[in-house]
Amino acid sequence: MTQDSFYDRVLFWFKQLCAIPHGSGDTKRISDFCVDFAKKHGLSCSQDAQNNVLIFKSASEGYEEHPTVILQGHLDMVCEKEPESPIDFSKDGLMLKTDGDFLYAEGTTLGGDDGIAVAYALAILESKEIKHPPLEVVFTVDEEIGMLGAEAIDLSSLKGRILMNLDSEEEGVLLVSCAGGVRQDLRLPVERTASVGVRCEITVDxxxxxxxxTEIDKGRGNADKLLGKVLAEMVGKNSVRILHLDGGLKDNAIVRSAKAELLLDETDIRRLEASVRTVQERLSEEFKETDPDVRVSLKVCEHGGHEALTAESTQRVIALLNSVPNGVMQMDPQIKGFVQTSLNLGIMELSEKEFSLRFSLRSSVNEEKEAMIHRLGRLIADFGGDYTLMGNYPAWEYKKDSRLRDVMVETYEKMYGEKPQVMGIHAGLECGLFSGKLPGLDCVSFGPNIYDIHTTRERISLSSVKRTGEYVLEVLKAL
Incomplete structure (x- = not known):
């Protein structure tokens, strides 16, 4: 198989995957697609109740005695879209477009994270020409919502202890360690009462x-937290009562847009408009470098009766939203520019009886992660609420002696005349969970250039996809 034909097959499979809805929590169809693929190609496979898939392929001729290699990626994608996008992620495929070297999805996330890993693996599995050791391919689910698939999967049938994780987004970078993390949900009980006034909508976008x-240290605004600032500016000056709050879709994405529905007296409308202008000016100055297009908008709607939060619940909700920490908590004292501990408020919701905040906590130091859990726990307890944890995964620690890392560095240097960067990352990778399940595991995470993942600007470099594919094949031959 030529390098060009392999690249063509990778793109073919990626486009096939993009035609299948596969957001986190909705992976049955794409999981079945992979199982059907294995059966059609005469490959042994298994599928568990969570929709994780294992596929096994014998070594090519001459590689029968080489150590087994695990290829790994995840099936789910982050589903974000522009307000005007017609895509229904529960039933529609993506609308793929190209612009020069870039492939993207019109109006939505692309799912290059981590569909490209699955596409590489399928192209390798179908080939009768590629030289490789025995292969064990692991496709996990729900990585984007806490690595739930990797946490649940049974890997006892695997023989391999060399794992190539294709879930990174910068060509020429080999990741060899990552932060541990956990999802923490804060819940605050609220009370409502029948109220009459003018309904208003405030949006931060x-x-x-x-x-x-990977981008928590960029200083970008979090719409949920900024909406909290807007509400704090208004409470006490106006007869504000909260009707509804929501912002964010994923705990591991920095929130781009948040919305509040408020109820207030008609006599307070002008003061509300003045508050919005004041906050807009303040935020435009504060985020002129990182978020130059930040907007605070006000829409005055109808007068009528509604079940609004009581004055006390309104004040407690606003106070909690402004009290919770967010962003970088600690930089690594030994590695310049490397984030050690952070948390991200990713989802804010207000139901009839409960206000909830969902966080993604990350740290390469387990004690600091636990300290953040307790800090948020104490805070919500002081407000009269409670919390739950989900998807608690360990950090992936640097392995001093790594044959895989040595082979990948040597191969890269031979192909491109320079050494790759070998580093850690302040993001969760499934390598940490796999290392705990497979003692002695030797793993490296890498991938092609993908930009602005988890946003509607996500795009993948086609030339990088080709080069990275060539690199994967050369590494397999060398192992």
Whole structure:
């Protein structure tokens, strides 16, 4: 198989995957697609109740005695879209477009994270020409909502202890360690009462957003937290009662847009308009470098009766939203510019009886992660609420002796005349969970250039996809 034909097959499979809805929590169809693929190609496979898939392929001729290699990626994607996008992620495929070297999805996230890993693996599995050791391919689910698939999967059938994780987004970078993390949900009981007034909608949007691990140190605004500032400016000056709050879709994405529905007396409308202008000016100045298009907008709606939060619940909700920490908590004292501990408020929701905040906590130091859990726990307890944890995964620690890392560095240097960067990342990778399940595991995470993941600006470099594919094949031959 030529390098060009392999690249063509990778793109073919990626486009096939993009035609299948596969957001986190909705992976049955794409999981079945992979199982059907394995059966059609005569490959042994298994599928568990969570929709994780294992596919096994014998070594090519001459590689029968080489150590087994695990290829790994996740099936789910982050589903974000522009307000005007017609895509229904529960039933529609993506609308793929190209612009020069870039492939993107019109109006939505692309799911290059991590559909490209699955596409590489399928192209390798179908080939009768590629040289490789025995292969064990692992496709996990729900990585984007706490690595739930990797946490649940049974890997006892695997023989391999060399794992190539294709879930990174910068060509020429080999990741060899990552932060541990956990999802923490805060819940605050609220009370409502029948109220009459003018309904108003306040929206904070125009923010860039991004990945809450790799881009948490960029200083970008979080719409949920900024909406909290807006509400704090208004409470006490106006007869504000909250009707509804929501912002964010994923705990691991920096929130780009948040909305509040309020009820207030008609006599307070002008003061509300003045408050919005004041906050807009303040935020435009504060975020002129990182989020130059930040907007605070006000829409005055109808007069009528509604079940609004009581004055006390309104004040407690606003106070909690402004009290919770967010962003970088600690930089690594030994590695310049490397985030050690952070948290991201990713989802804010207000139901009839409860206000909830969902966080993604990350740290390469377990004690600091636990300290953040307790800090948020104490805070919500002081407000009269409680919390739950989900998807608690360990950090992936640097392995001093790594044959895989040595082979990948040597292969890269031979192909491109320079050494790759070998580093850690302040984001969760499934390598940490796999290392705990497979003692002695040797793993490296890498991938092609993908930009602005988890946003509607996500795009993948086609030339990088080709080069990275060539690199994968050369590494397999060398192992």
């Amino acid at each position: 125009g923010l860039i957003g991004g990945h809450s691990g």
